[in-house]
Amino acid sequence: MAKVTYYTEEGLNRLKNELTELKSKGRADIARQIAEARDKGDLSENAEYDAAKDAQGLLELKISKLEEVVSNARVLDESNVDLSKVSILSTVKIRNIKNGATVTYTLVSEEEANLKQGKISVQSPIGKGLLGKEVGDKTEIKVPAGSLEFEVLEITR
Numbered sequence: 001m002a003k004v005t006y007y008t009e010e011g012l013n014r015l016k017n018e019l020t021e022l023k024s025k026g027r028a029d030i031a032r033q034i035a036e037a038r039d040k041g042d043l044s045e046n047a048e049y050d051a052a053k054d055a056q057g058l059l060e061l062k063i064s065k066l067e068e069v070v071s072n073a074r075v076l077d078e079s080n081v082d083l084s085k086v087s088i089l090s091t092v093k094i095r096n097i098k099n100g101a102t103v104t105y106t107l108v109s110e111e112e113a114n115l116k117q118g119k120i121s122v123q124s125p126i127g128k129g130l131l132g133k134e135v136g137d138k139t140e141i142k143v144p145a146g147s148l149e150f151e152v153l154e155i156t157r
Contacts, residue, residue, distance in 0.1 A: 005069065006076045006088060011112040015073065019066045022059065030056045069111070083155050086130045088122050093154040094130070097138065102153065107131070126150075 007015070030052060037049035076089050086092050091106045105120045107130065113121035120127050129141030130152070138151045 004072050004074055005109050005111065006074050007109055007112060008089065009075050011108070012070070012073050012075055015066065015070055015111070019063065019070055022063050022066065026059050026063075030059055079157075083157060084134060086133045086152065086155055089157070091156045092130055092133075092152060093156075094150040095153055097149040097151055105130075 033052040034049065034056065037046055037052050040046060040048065043049050083090070086107065088107050088109070091104060093102060093104045095102045103118075105118055105126070107122045107127050108119045110121040110123045113119050113124070122128065122131060125143045126141055126148075129139050129150070133139055133152045135152050135155055138149060140147055140149045
């Protein structure tokens with residue numbers, strides 16, 4: 001059974017664009033590499049040809065996996081996000097109780113996570129630990145470096 005994943009409209013469009021790019025430009029590049037390698041003679045001892053065929057197989061696998069992800073993707077309606085508690089697509093401001101540092105994260109699907117943009121996966125330890133929490137709640141979250149205690153300061157969209 002295929003796994004349904006949830007995306008923002010922007011995230012799903014980015015995946016669709018990547019898929020289109022791989023199908024058109026990616027396949028054309030691989031075909032050109034195979035043709036160039038084939039023109040160099042004997043295919044039985046042609047390492048370039050073998051490498052190009054391997055690259056073609058990997059590209060087709062990537063396309064197949066991406067097609068499956070896109071076909072099982074659902075767009076989340078950001079206007080329906082419940083702001084009373086932390087959920088997917090919530091932007092949450094938290095404070096590290098130990099050192100007082102505050103940070104703001106938006107909880108997104110695993111495929112859309114990008115720490116530089118402040119987007120963390122709902123599958124990450126911090127994401128899982130924040131789900132369902134309300135403003136004022138304190139939670140202890142186990143992370144690879146140990147255990148951290150956070151307080152939820154604000155939940156927005």
